[in-house]
Amino acid sequence: MIKGNLYQPFEIEYKELQTFPKTIFRNNFFNLIYVIEGTGIQYTNNNSFNYRKGNLFLITPEDSYAFKIDTLTHFFFLKFNDIYIRPRSDKDHDWVQRMEFILQNASHRPGCILKNKADKPMIASLIGNIIKEDTHQQLYHNKIIQQIVNTIIIIVARNIALKLPKNVKESTGEVVLDILHYIQQHILEPDKLRSEQLSKHFRISLTYLGRYFKKQTGETLQQYISNYKIRLIETRLLHTDMRINEISTELGFTDESHLNRAFRKYKGMSPSEFRKKSHAKLS
Numbered sequence: 149m150i151k152g153n154l155y156q157p158f159e160i161e162y163k164e165l166q167t168f169p170k171t172i173f174r175n176n177f178f179n180l181i182y183v184i185e186g187t188g189i190q191y192t193n194n195n196s197f198n199y200r201k202g203n204l205f206l207i208t209p210e211d212s213y214a215f216k217i218d219t220l221t222h223f224f225f226l227k228f229n230d231i232y233i234r235p236r237s238d239k240d241h242d243w244v245q246r247m248e249f250i251l252q253n254a255s256h257r258p259g260c261i262l263k264n265k266a267d268k269p270m271i272a273s274l275i276g277n278i279i280k281e282d283t284h285q286q287l288y289h290n291k292i293i294q295q296i297v298n299t300i301i302i303i304v305a306r307n308i309a310l311k312l313p314k315n316v317k318e319s320t321g322e323v324v325l326d327i328l329h330y331i332q333q334h335i336l337e338p339d340k341l342r343s344e345q346l347s348k349h350f351r352i353s354l355t356y357l358g359r360y361f362k363k364q365t366g367e368t369l370q371q372y373i374s375n376y377k378i379r380l381i382e383t384r385l386l387h388t389d390m391r392i393n394e395i396s397t398e399l400g401f402t403d404e405s406h407l408n409r410a411f412r413k414y415k416g417m418s419p420s421e422f423r424k425k426s427h428a429k430l431s
Contacts, residue, residue: 158228168215179207186221203260324364
């Protein structure tokens with residue numbers, strides 16, 4: 149496995165490849181990979197996706213990924229670190245914090261992240277303009293590229309926000325995104341995730357809160373909290389050496405058996421089996 153590092157706030161790269169290096173990559177930065185032309189298979193964290201022209205993938209820090217190229221593929225890579233999306237001033241703080249949360253909590257699964265159809269031609273045009281500016285390098289080309297990069301990242305954040313819960317709709321409002329942010333921020337504090345506390349914090353009546361969340365996301369509050377905890381367990385099993393009982397304590401399960409039952413219900417296997425199978429695929 150090759151570990152990648154980034155030494156600039158963002159870097160761009162574009163190249164045609166007939167074959168992709170036969171190794172698994174893992175980086176300490178975000179990596180947006182756009183397919184300008186070509187077909188093949190993308191692998192992320194032991195999942196696979198058939199890619200084609202116009203697909204855009206987000207690889208988050210610590211994700212493992214690889215590609216198998218079927219036809220000559222022209223890739224565009226946009227690499228950026230968390231420093232790049234941190235707020236520049238106090239007035240930007242809340243907005244940038246929300247965007248950082250969205251990017252950090254992408255699903256870590258393969259597949260094109262462009263869920264909003266109207267954004268697909270826009271992304272193609274923006275990336276085409278970056279390549280033109282980088283090729284011709286006219287006056288202020290660096291500034292123009294930076295502005296386009298900012299726009300691409302915002303579009304990516306919007307598309308991820310649309311799919312955070314499995315069935316979230318494109319009409320999802322700001323309030324439910326704030327609720328999702330709050331849940332993920334306080335996932336280790338169960339008392340703050342009670343319906344009564346959420347109702348009080350967001351000033352939404354207790355009777356309406358559950359119906360509103362289900363309508364906006366397609367999941368109940370408890371389903372979303374449980375699903376998110378399972379994703380956290382997966383991440384720790386894949387990317388850390390934490391023991392099962394340590395994960396159980398951290399995420400507020402009664403004991404290791406409680407975690408085992410919950411994980412098996414969602415994944416069809418025990419956490420130990422999941423870790424063993426995942427590591428075997430990576431070796």
